Every structure is written in structure tokens, then in C-alpha cells.
Amino acid sequence: MTVAPTPVARTGQRPTAADSSSPARPRTMRRAQNRAPWILLAPFLLLFVLTFLLPILVAIGQSFTAIDREGLFGEEGVTSRFAGFDNYALALANDGFVASIGRMLLFGIVQVPVMIVLCTVLALLLESASAKWPQFFRAAYFMPYGVPGVIATILWSFLYVPGLSPFIDVAGALGIRLDFLGPDTVLWSIANIVTWTYTGYNMLIVVAQLKSIPREVYEAARVDGANAWRLAWTVQLPLIRPALVLTTVFSIIGTLQLFVEPQLLQNVAPAIDSEYTPNLSAYTNAFAFNDYGVASAQAVLIALAAFVLSYVFLALSNRKAKR
Template sequence: MTATETVAAERASAPAPVRPRRRRKFLGAPWILLAPFLALFVLTVLAPVILAVAQSFTRINRAGMFGEKGVTSSFAGFDNFTQALTNSNFIQAIGRVLLFGVVQVPVMTVFATVLALLLESASARWPAFFRAAYFLPYGIPGVIATILWSFLYVPGLSPLVDAGKLVGLDIDFLGPNTVLWSIANIVTWTYTGYNMLIVIAQLKSIPSDIYEAARMDGASPLRIATSIQLPLIRPALVLSLVFSIIGTLQLFVEPQVLHTVSPAIVSEYTPNLSAYTNAFAYNDYGIASAEAVIIAVAAFVLSFGFLAWTNRKGRS
């Protein structure tokens, strides 16, 4: 055999090189990690929403005076929505919360913005302490906060009412013309600190170089606030306003608690109270679900409309 043939024979008899095995990627790992969250989301958010929408198109039929002969459900179409939108109490409740939002939301946003600007100014003392103090009301449950404020509203218990009588003012915080603004006061006291922190988070993201350049140009603190800080915290203000709009339509706890001390608060004082009353007082889950769907759609339309308006205004 020649040398060439010998080398070829050795190569043919030599074992083939072992290639390293590639590890196959397990594509299902992210879904396994997300499974607990997705399960909770489906059970606590998605399923109730689907059930409410389905119930809004059904009608409960009870045989007998109290349904003792059986209860059946049937498809109602849009009858529940028609009945809800023709209910004068429900329409008045919607108008009431819209008036509440038009007044309360801007006032609360202004308070939150002013507090945030003051606490983030260079001359602020103990900002961490005051941030915690202003945020503290948000940590108090709404029921407890309303009960605490009710002692300041009820005549005979309220030092504010007694102080007003000393100067000739007869203040009725729970009257039909004032109880809505008493509720607005509780909501403002509770959520101003929360919105303040949203604005502060945006303020802290502003580069310090901008402040230094403005001070070198001789800008006063007021000029810095109006020309630099307010334009740059616009996204935080928009977010705060959207949250407040949604929260306004969900107004429930404060009027529900004050209902026990104020005859002016009826069982359908707000849209959420109306849905609650229809579901648990009248056992009419179809109407209650229709009202809940209307509230959700109204919150979406108002929030989306506000975002579209602010984006269009920001580009102009």
C-alpha cells in the first residue's frame, strides 16, 4: 500500500468525532412562571367581567311571588340597558358624579401638584417627613376615613358645626345641597397624597443640569416651576387625571357609609350604589350588570377621550 492509501485507510477506520449535543430550549418556561398570575387574573378579573357582560343580556324570571316555584333566566337583548338608561335615578346619579368629577378632580390635582412642587423645591425642610404625612391618609381605609369625617359632619358631635354657630353660621354638611361636597372633601383628603407622589416621581426624573442652567440664567423658583417643572411633569399629571376620572365613576364607599347619617343620600345616589342596590336589594342582577357595564364603558370613553385630547393638544 502506498502512503496515501495507508492514510486514507486510517482515517476511514478512525471513529467519527463526537459533536456536542445542543440543548433544546424549553419554550414553555415563561408560561410556567406566568401561570400563577394568569390564573389569578382570569379568576378575579376576566371571568367576573365576562359574567357581568353575559348577565347584562339576561332576564331573571321567578315563578311565584318570591320565586318559590322556580327561577329561570332568558335572553333579554338590550332591554336591561334600555331600562337602566331610562331610569331617572340612574341618570341623576351619572350627572351627580360627573359634576363631582368636574369640580373635585381639578381641585385635587392642583393641591397635589402644589404640594409636590413645594416638597421638591431646594428650600424645602424635612421633605421626607412631609411626604409621609401627606401620603398617610391614603393608607387609611375608605370606610374608616368616612367614619372619622362623619364625626366632623354630624350636628351635636362636630366641632366645626359648633364653631360655625359661634360666628352665626349654620353649616349643614349632610344637607341635600352640601353632602356631595362633603364627600368630595373626604376623597380629596384621601387621594391628594397619592397623586402628589405620582408628581414627585416625575419631578425626580428631571435632570439636575436643567435646574443648574436655569439658576445660572437667573431664573427664580417660580419661573423654574412654571417654565421647567410644569411642562416636564405633564405625563404624570395626565396619569393622575385618568386615575381620578376612573375613581370618580367608581364612587361608592363614602356615600354608602354616610347614607346612615345623611337622609339626602338615597340608595341610588351614585351609579355604583344604584348597581349595588339593584343586585342586593332588588335581586335584579340583569339590571345591575347592565349598569355596571355602562359605568365601565363610560370610564373607558372618558379616559380614552381625555388621553386623545391631551395628546392632540401636546402635538399642537
């Protein structure tokens, strides 16, 4: 019985292109592979267009449109026409809307730095080597963010209203008069709610950045004799700068979008009118006066203000980083 010899590869000879390359894939398979990512992304892209891009485009288009109603309630006909920049002129001529933007700028100048400093200090304390039960306190500080804004505002309103607030009762017994809902204090009462709600959320962003710092950096700093304070000031703070910039930008945008807290506190705070914040002013024009053109113009102006403020902050931050 003879056995056929097994072919042995010849040494010293390079494999040809036909031997080394895989068989050419059919063109239809390549097309299917090219389409696969788009098919997987299609649900997200569809929702993104319908819930984000389309409302923005509709708002921009509506901001250049005016509606004329014939009759007392438009019963004789409703027509729309191109209004140019008339709606923007009306929005900027509204003293209440302009005052609300200034009010939110003051709010942001005070509240945003306080919240960023507070969340940074909490993150540094929780990530220090001597911190006890860091996971428990991390969850406790984050818990207020899980409370819906409506519920949080209602809970805090009980602590602001005279006759219901234990703080006001205790202060009154000591001869101190507290008015959390007065014209000069209600803005900072809202700032307290916002700070209580979002400090824990921003703290987790900073904590995530702290955890990404390599251990070798800490070990090198300790070898150089750095104590806990020196370590936080010269090592941790510079390395968590991207997280601080991100949380500050989010806070700037959120400041101009403030809506839920003042709308709910309207019921117990006479100092809060229908145009106390820019978003509240746009909401009032749209759903109380049915002036959707002016409301859309106000929404576009709010978005532009948020973009400009965020861009200026990022430009200043990048300039400092380069120095």
C-alpha cells in the same frame, strides 16, 4: 525527559465556525427555557383571569340575561332567558341612575381639578431646594391614603354630624349655620373626604416624576437666570405632564366608581338615597331588588362611561401636546 510541545494557535487564520460557536443545546433545554417565563407568570395570569377577566365576561353575559321567577318568591321555579338590550333600556330609563351619572360628572369637574392642582403644588413645594423635612411631610401627606375608606368616612362623619362636630358648634357660636349633610352640600362633603384621602397618593406619583428630571436641566435653567417660579412653570410642569395625565385618568375612573363614602354617609345624611352614585344604584338593584341583569347592565354602562371619558381626556391631552 521530553515535554510535549504545547499547540500554538496559528496567527493570521480566522477561527472556524465549529471553534467559535458553543455546542448546540438540546431541543428539550430550549423548550424548557421557552416555557420558564410562562411558568413564572402562571400564578399571576390565573389570578388575573379569575379576578378580572372572568367577572367582566360574566357581567357582560348577565347584562343580556333576564330571570323569570314563578311564584311570589320564585319557589315554583326560576328560569333565565336572553333579554337582548332590555336590561340596558331599563337602566337608562331609570331617572335615578341617569341623575347619578350627571351628579358624578359634576363631582369630577370640580373635585378632580382641585385635587390635581393641590397634589401638584404640594409636590413642587416638597421638591424645592428650600423645603425643610421633605420626607416627613411627604409621609404625612400620604398617610391619609393608608387609612381605609370605611374608617376615613366614619372619622369625617363625626365632623359632619350636628351635635358631634366641633366645627358646627364653633360656627353656631359665631352665628353661622353649617349643614355639611344637606341636599346641596353633602356632595361636596364627600368630595372633601375623597380629596383628603387621595391627594397624598397622587402627590407621590408627581414626586416620582420630578425626581426623574436630570440635574443638568435644572443647572441649565439656573444658568439662564430662572428663579424658583420660572423653574417650576417652564421646566418642571412640562416635564411632569405624563404624571399629571396619569393621575387625572385614575381620578376620572375613581369618580365613577365612588361607592364607600356615600353608602356609609347614608346613615347620617337623608339626602343620600339608594341611587346617589352609579355604583350605589347598581349595588341596590343587585342586592336589594335581586335584579342582577339590570345591575350588570348598569356596571357595563359605568365601565363604558369611564372608558369614554378617559379616552376623550387622553385625546385632548395628546392634541395639546402635539401643538
